[in-house]
Amino acid sequence: MTANPIARAVSASPTTGGGRLLLQRSPLARLPDTVVRYGLTALAALILALIVYFFVRLVGQARPAFAKEGVVSFVFGNDWNVNAEHFGALPLLVGTLITSALALLIGVPVAVAAAIYATELSPRRLRGPLTVLVDLLAAVPSVVYGLWGIFFLAPKLQGTEQWVADRLSFIPFVGGGLVTIPNYFITGLVLAVMILPIVSAISREVMTTVPADHKEAALGLGATRWEMIRLAVLPYCRSGIVGGAMLGLGRAIGETIAVTILIGDAPQLGHHLFNQGYSLAAVIANEFGEAQGLHRSALFAAGLVLFVLTLLVNGLARGLVIRAARARGQSGPAAAGPGVAGAVAGA
Amino acid sequence: MSAQSASPSTLERFAVSSARRRRDRVARGSILAATALALIPLVLIVYYLLEKGLGSWSTGFFTTDPTGNTFFKTSSIGGIKSAILGTIEIVALASAIAVPVGVGVALWLVEYGRGSVFAQLVRFFVDVLTGVPSIVFGLFIYIVLIVGTGGTYAGYKGSLALSLLMLPVVIRSAEVVLQLVPSALRESALALGAPRWKVIARVVLPTALPGMVTGVLLAVARGAGETAPLLFTAAYTHLTTFNLGSFMNSLPVQIYNDVTSPTTAVVNRAWGAALTLVVMILLLNIVARLISRRSRVA
Numbered sequence: 325m326t327a328n329p330i331a332r333a334v335s336a337s338p339t340t341g342g343g344r345l346l347l348q349r350s351p352l353a354r355l356p357d358t359v360v361r362y363g364l365t366a367l368a369a370l371i372l373a374l375i376v377y378f379f380v381r382l383v384g385q386a387r388p389a390f391a392k393e394g395v396v397s398f399v400f401g402n403d404w405n406v407n408a409e410h411f412g413a414l415p416l417l418v419g420t421l422i423t424s425a426l427a428l429l430i431g432v433p434v435a436v437a438a439a440i441y442a443t444e445l446s447p448r449r450l451r452g453p454l455t456v457l458v459d460l461l462a463a464v465p466s467v468v469y470g471l472w473g474i475f476f477l478a479p480k481l482q483g484t485e486q487w488v489a490d491r492l493s494f495i496p497f498v499g500g501g502l503v504t505i506p507n508y509f510i511t512g513l514v515l516a517v518m519i520l521p522i523v524s525a526i527s528r529e530v531m532t533t534v535p536a537d538h539k540e541a542a543l544g545l546g547a548t549r550w551e552m553i554r555l556a557v558l559p560y561c562r563s564g565i566v567g568g569a570m571l572g573l574g575r576a577i578g579e580t581i582a583v584t585i586l587i588g589d590a591p592q593l594g595h596h597l598f599n600q601g602y603s604l605a606a607v608i609a610n611e612f613g614e615a616q617g618l619h620r621s622a623l624f625a626a627g628l629v630l631f632v633l634t635l636l637v638n639g640l641a642r643g644l645v646i647r648a649a650r651a652r653g654q655s656g657p658a659a660a661g662p663g664v665a666g667a668v669a670g671a
Numbered sequence: 672m673s674a675q676s677a678s679p680s681t682l683e684r685f686a687v688s689s690a691r692r693r694r695d696r697v698a699r700g701s702i703l704a705a706t707a708l709a710l711i712p713l714v715l716i717v718y719y720l721l722e723k724g725l726g727s728w729s730t731g732f733f734t735t736d737p738t739g740n741t742f743f744k745t746s747s748i749g750g751i752k753s754a755i756l757g758t759i760e761i762v763a764l765a766s767a768i769a770v771p772v773g774v775g776v777a778l779w780l781v782e783y784g785r786g787s788v789f790a791q792l793v794r795f796f797v798d799v800l801t802g803v804p805s806i807v808f809g810l811f812i813y814i815v816l817i818v819g820t821g822g823t824y825a826g827y828k829g830s831l832a833l834s835l836l837m838l839p840v841v842i843r844s845a846e847v848v849l850q851l852v853p854s855a856l857r858e859s860a861l862a863l864g865a866p867r868w869k870v871i872a873r874v875v876l877p878t879a880l881p882g883m884v885t886g887v888l889l890a891v892a893r894g895a896g897e898t899a900p901l902l903f904t905a906a907y908t909h910l911t912t913f914n915l916g917s918f919m920n921s922l923p924v925q926i927y928n929d930v931t932s933p934t935t936a937v938v939n940r941a942w943g944a945a946l947t948l949v950v951m952i953l954l955l956n957i958v959a960r961l962i963s964r965r966s967r968v969a
Binding site for chain 2 (some may be wrong): 373613
């Protein structure tokens with residue numbers, strides 16, 4: 325304490341009237357500081373309180389439906405019949421999962437390839453414009469994706485889909501049967517385009533952190549460009565890319581309007597990939613307006629299932645992205661989260 | 672490589688086998704092809720939007736409200752005036768709520784909370800908010816402000832739903848930018864005797880401002896394109912209104928309504944509205960990028 329000259333000066337300085345040190349501020353002058361400090365803390369606490377409050381109210385609204393059906397048979401019951409007041413959300417859950425899985429299957433390889441090209445292979449001058457173009461996909465509103473999908477993409481691809489369905493008719497749930505214009509596959513395809521920018525942005529961000537030493541070492545040992553990517557870049561980025569893919573999955577699961585337009589809104593399990601179905605988010609958007617009583621409660625329950633599902637997926641994703649950052653010896657939220665670029669792509 | 676000095680045998684030793692070279696070429700080719708594939712949807716969407724959208728843009732398109740009777744009177748279905756104005760009103764109010772709150776929380780996280788357990792908890796909940804599907808935000812507001820109060824749909828309720836959606840984007844981006852403000856600046860101001868709040872107001876915020884504007888504009892762009900939270904908070908109406916307490920139209924909801932119509936003219940109106948919405952959002956994005964390029968921090 326006394327070794328510090330300032331502290332010594334402060335403690336040695338004469339006190340003013342009220343026993344206050346000369347260099348200290350008066351209590352009145354300290355007031356704004358206290359107000360700002362506690363005001364901002366209250367704001368942060370408000371966010372927490374708000375989310376907890378919303379969650380509790382949502383559970384409360386969903387309770388009648390859960391009470392009638394039972395939680396397990398609500399989630400896994402294969403019967404969504406509004407007229408009979410019978411609500412089993414399996415067709416919705418399956419629709420959500422199938423379309424999201426398709427989106428990952430199609431979207432992630434393309435997104436990662438675009439990220440590899442932008443960071444490792446493209447001419448330096450092309451890098452900026454390429455990044456901007458892929459990010460532009462995030463600026464298109466989901467209702468526009470729906471509009472484009474149903475009036476342009478779906479009719480254009482129907483013939484091809486029918487051809488594929490006929491060829492693959494020996495695989496159950498994939499081929500055979502008549503292709504409808506709105507269906508699981510087309511929904512998954514459009515979702516793949518929608519998650520492309522966020523997966524690509526996060527992959528790109530992780531790839532730029534690969535130390536030049538590693539890449540140069542690989543090239544120095546005689547690796548080709550591709551071998552360098554496979555041996556030095558991809559293993560280093562694996563958990564980051566998986567985390568980005570999971571964030572994309574969360575996005576796909578929660579996507580509402582584009583899915584509502586594209587999936588066909590049929591309240592039963594589709595017989596195969598090219599058949600129409602329903603999803604958790606779509607059922608809320610489509611039926612909420614005219615729903616009453618138990619039906620409405622069932623829709624809240626569907627919202628709760630959706631909320632919990634995205635929570636699980638996102639929690640897993642954050643964990644992976646943070647672990648990837650830790651493994652690289654970085655710390656702090658800037659390294660852990662997707663950061664500004666992630667927020668950009670997320671928008 | 673010094674080809675002249677190397678003897679044939681060393682050249683042979685260092686040469687990449689043709690199989691490896693072929694694999695390299697195939698892999699790079701497929702990566703390039705996949706990148707091109709990623710850009711195809713963008714080209715198609717932009718092309719189709721322009722072709723269909725520009726066709727329905729006419730003089731009366733932006734100055735008339737949509738009319739209710741769309742099935743028989745295909746010639747006078749009206750324009751999208753109420754949708755454009757409604758979107759601007761709803762998003763403006765949503766930003767007025769989300770920006771101060773979001774920047775406040777980010778300030779607390781960077782200036783006061785830092786690594787504390789409570790700050791970790793707040794960060795975790797902000798991450799939770801980021802992942803919540805937009806339609807669930809609509810449900811939240813519906814439960815609290817419509818079931819809870821027994822009221823009806825209203826523009827400001829739509830704004831609240833959108834502000835919840837924008838909040839995590841604002842917090843996240845503001846936090847990243849605030850962290851980039853050099854701590855030497857803060858320390859100099861404190862050493863000169865400035866109280867903490869004055870350091871924040873006069874030093875930290877002005878330094879971080881351009882970067883934060885970028886984040887805010889991106890959040891606004893995100894909010895403007897959302898449909899799902901508005902469906903049962905602000906609902907749909909034909910009329911232009913400046914009363915935030917009544918039903919309010921918006922571009923995304925107008926498009927969603929028109930998509931399901933059996934009438935071609937109405938679907939064309941959806942394309943025109945979609946082009947309008949995309950142009951508005953793109954402008955926001957471009958301005959955001961220009962500002963972020965100008966700013967010194969971030």
